[in-house]
Amino acid sequence: MRYRLPAGSNLSRANRFPAPHVALAVVVACCWFSGSAVARADEPVDFNRQIRPIFARHCIACHGGVTRSGGMSFLYPETVLPPGDAVVVPGKPEESELFRRITSTDPDYRMPPPEKGDGLREEEIELIRRWIAQGARWAPHWAYVPPQRPPYPKLSLTAWPQQPLDVYVLAQLERMGLSPASEASRLQWLRRVSFDLTGLPPEEELVRAFLSDERPDAHSRVVDRLLASPRYGERWASPWLDLARYADSQGYEKDNLRTMWPYRDWVIRAFNADLPFDLFTIKQLAGDLLPDATLEDILATAFHRNTPTNAEGGTDDEEFRLVAVIDRVNTTWEVWQGITFNCVQCHNHPYNPIEHRDYYRFLALFNTTRDWDLRNDKPLLQVPRDRKRFAEARKLDRERYRLELEQVTETRQLAAATPWHYLRPVHAVSTGLTELVVKQDSQGVPEIHTAGTVSHDSRFDLHFELPDGMQRITALLVEVLPRDPRKAVHTPELGFEISELKAELLVRVTEGGQTKQEHRSVRLAWALGDETVPFDDPQATLNPDKWGWGANPRMCHVRRLVVVPAEPIELPDGHVRLRLVIRQEAAPHDLAPLVMNRSRYAVTDAPLWTDYVRSSAFRERQRRLADLRRQRRAIASVGVPVMMEQDPWLRRVTAVFRRGDWRDKTDVVEPGLPAMFRVPDQPQDRLGLARWLVSEDNPLTARVTVNRFWQELFGVGIVETSGDFTLSGQPPVNQPLLDYLAVRFARDYRWSMKRLLREIVLSATYRQSARVEDDKLAVDPQNRYLSRGPRLRLTAEMVRDNALAVSGLLSTKMFGKPVMPPQPEGIWRAARSSLRWKTDTGADRYRRGVYVIWRRSSPYPSFMIFDAPQRLVCSSRRVATNTPLQALVTLNDQAYIECAVALADWMLQLPVTEPRARIAAAYRRATGRAADEQVLRTLLHVYRVARATYEKEPELARQLAGSAERSALALVANTILNLDEILNR
């Protein structure tokens, strides 16, 4: 066995092979690779590989997760094997009902029933018989058993492997009677690896250096250099952003832009820094919950805020909040577990032992964040424009949160300890069509309810009697209740927001025998809310603006505001009433009026509130909070939507939706993982979930992740259905290879994505020539067994980046707000939107594809044509198509014509002047290799015809590039940039 360790590399230790257990390996390898359904009679039957697919094909439509005819499900051993109502008697096929039924000729007894499908084939029946005879051993689906390092296979071509993974590829090739292809030329490999690692062609200087580098580790030097390039993160961000459904806009209708790009930059930086995949996972799913979360940790949680926001007028914010939460649930499962969880929204999983209830337990983990499909996408993290100020900003935020938590906690405690006197309204009217009705709750507490049509901008005018004998008021309590508090905890009611609350005393005075009512206004000093870091400042309730304390847009719980005057309000003797004028003008996000539908009011004369607001601790805290807000505002920042948990006392409760319908709820559930995966000792929150995903107990994360890397490099994953690892997906074409890579990645490489990629691109498998040999086609038409090297069309972003790089236009400026390169007129015309495309000039015009603005309703058209997804939902795989519309892009798009002209200019500034030499140089620049005679002749012919045409028609030349020479060269460049070898890696 031969493999090369990079000299002096810190990877050497990890690159070492596992100790080979050769003797065992031979036996196990036979089992692993025995693919055919029927083997010899004495050979043990493999439940997962041989029996489960039979159940899946013939039985689970009626006896599965959704339908369990006769209470029988072939997903669960409990209903198949003893004890219990077993249909199988282990060891005794003839006594097993299952066997009797599949072999019966009685149409009423036979399974499957004739009208439901054909019976089992003979070999399937024989397999079932042998499986039962051998003891009917059940095994969980392969993907639910954590991967183990597979035993070392027996090989004949022992000189071929370069990396450990190669032995597993080779073992399969040998079993299939295939042999590996010869090694690709250095140039072919270099071009392939350069695109795969950095998304760009190799620089000319790198090509030269590598082709003449005779050191044994020349390949690994190139790989290390490419992995260290900042271009690496830009290339690998794209597939991750497909999964994250990253876009720069909200998605629905007007499809307004939002600031998500700091998250995109976070992803690029994470790749470049080789943030291990376990941390990469934890930060994106639960960075906000980490004990010492940094600003970047919180920024990472924008991952799940990439869900579309529906800002269309008249949409129900709760409905689309739930759409987003469901998307988060489904995306989490697809990205990390390769399990389609969607079906469980409505019923038990048809193919997997996951129950309907499990879905909602899991959903509950995501159901307590503060976002609510708001047009402004709140909550937002203010991300400083200057990264150097991240730490400072985070420090301020932390302190602010700590102080606000103290404040809210004290307010709530004091409010609970206060002897409140609930007030009886004697007058309650509203502006608009809103009617106010006074009711009493079961304890006789007077409440004000709305009735009839509730108008926006309702202003309440409320007059209250005051308790007899009360001398002064030290605080006022505003309590807003859901109409149905029990139901509201899981099915929130419309919220409210108080723009301004004003109080005055109505004093009856008698002067000169005349009685009149005097209005004496009352100065209120403090409005103390019940929520930390609320969207709008409760103190603004005392200002004449539109914003204030409230529950916008929905409420689940009773909400309380305590309003405190600076000095107690002394009540004059005689007839005194309290008047409250409450404006409610906050613009709602979904057009439901933000008006209190059920509220009650109380006052107290207890001195504790006066003492409290006079206390130096309180005043100091308020001063400090004001300082903090001011200091934080002084740090220039952009607001990015992130995950933020609700205060524990304001949290939503989750209930199961009947048949997936959010309007129809049944039992309340606690957050948690599905029963089949449940792990003790993990906190049942997002952080616990994230940690479980990357724990050793998790059977899927590493496999699913290495499979995606494989898919990016080889076009198809080892499991072809990279988003579905369950029974309904394709089985792995080479499970030992998959398991080896998974163990290697998670354990040996400690989740380092760069080290994983390094091993793959240095492997003999990857280094093979891509030439398609006719004799292999019959066995391996799609190259699933990897009997040749990969040759893939460039991705949408690469097509663009490559043309820019070859023509010398590419700007390597990194990060920042998205750019608008040329696109045809009239692409942006989203409904009810006036956003305009403004084509960038200067360097921004030529930035890499990853920075091009992604508006969901009308993404960059050439990317769409080259198979980029729309990023509306999580996308696991781009299927490359080959269409005439793609040809039109690279032939005619202005962006590509600019590249052609730039490449012509590059030719013109060469020291050579011969057209032939110029064209040869351009071809070499574009492909990395020398043009042969035929290619040169062909391109020269284009040049000559073009040159002659442009000389005859100078106007035509002027339109393309000016002079006849420049235009003719531009046409040649346009030809080169459309060659198949340019469009492939």
Add this chain to the structure above:
Amino acid sequence: MRSVDRLHGEVREYLALQTRRHFLRSGLACLGGLWLLEQGIVAAPRREQQSVDPLAARSPHFRPRAKYVIHLHMTGAPSHLELFDYKPALVKYNGKDCPKEYLEGRRFAFITGVPQLLGPLYPFHQDPKTGIWISDRLPEFEKQLDKVCIIKSMRSNQFNHAPAQLLILTGNTNLGYPSIGAWTLYGLGSENRDLPGYVVLLSGGQNPDAGKAAWGSGFLPSIYQGVQCRSKGDPVLFLSNPPGINRKLRGKTIEAIRQINERTYRELGDREILTRIAQYEMAFRMQISATEAMDITQEPDYIHKMYGTKPGQESFANNCLLARRLIERGVRYVQLFDWGWDHHSGLDTAFPKKCQQIDRPIAALLKDLDQRGLLDETLVIWGGEFGRTPMQENRGGMKAKSPGRDHHIDAFTIWMAGAGIKGGMTYGETDEIGFSVVKDPVSIHDLHATILYLLGLDHRKLSFFFQGLDQTLTGVAEPSRVVHEIIG
């Protein structure tokens, strides 16, 4: 172009096969093709080395009535109560509070509390030929009623534009599902390979609320998505040669690309290269054929008069004429969107203008298709994403200044014509104020099942395996039915 060697012969054969809509012989199957195979949409080719062209025309499940579809979507949802669903009772109750039983447990987009009923703003009369009641807003269309079946009993379950448009166009209210045109192309392929098989035409200045997802391919391969053809600029994006490159020079570059790509093929044996060669040549032909198809100046005067078309404009009339030209050339599915039908107010001002804009073109389209013998095999569908409330809008709990209606899901009207649809009939009924369906309800999925049926496709069988399910246009939640009663 001359045949240079054996290889070129193979390329020719490939192209010939493609245009003859056969499966083609290719070593490395193009992925889209393999997907089709896996989905069981196409029969397995004879040998393992063969692959399929994902856009090749395919036989339907059974004898089709329609080969082509023209879908006229009125974005924003036109009022059924001002056009097709005559409600004398609503005239009587105009201005009265809407009875409580209609409101309880219902939520509207903008209406809150207790709104007032709003009588139809325009008079209705009975068409003497067919006996169908219709308002006076579509005088030209009225003359074609003998070709049309009006369905008054449509129901939706989404009262916001974007989700409702997604539902009617993709069968699902969430983003990420294939549009009905994509399903059709996936099921039947395309007859004209020099034009996109699924074309989208927009008028009214804005995209539908659902954006590009309204003609997207969802989880189907992106090759099945609709291609937007435009009245301004290139009819198909990037179709025309850039300034300074004429057709002769473009021909030279395509020829050079072919020659060099053939050499690459000899070197690597990757049959995807042959596909690319073919696609470049198809692009070259498409430059002519698509430009020609989209050029309505070629039409005679009487046609322009009939449709009310003015070349060079972006108008619904032009798009109707284009739809006919595209269908004539074998385009499978033509989807029109006309923006501007969301009449929360302006039923008295903006609405009649919109009616005027569509009246003549639609009448002309039906007549023209009929005269050309195309109506027999072309299904024409007209409608919005939902209906409008019998109540006057009272947004924000205020009285509206101009008469308008809110979004309404419990009843709305669409019509269909051609391809075996019974003309001169109405189907389904609503209650006395047009609020709810009381007879022969048709769900959106029933409509989809019916459209697929007319195309010769079984909505339960036209499926694509995705996320653990055989996904269909009509979904699994509730059974859908083909509305056989409207098919002759």
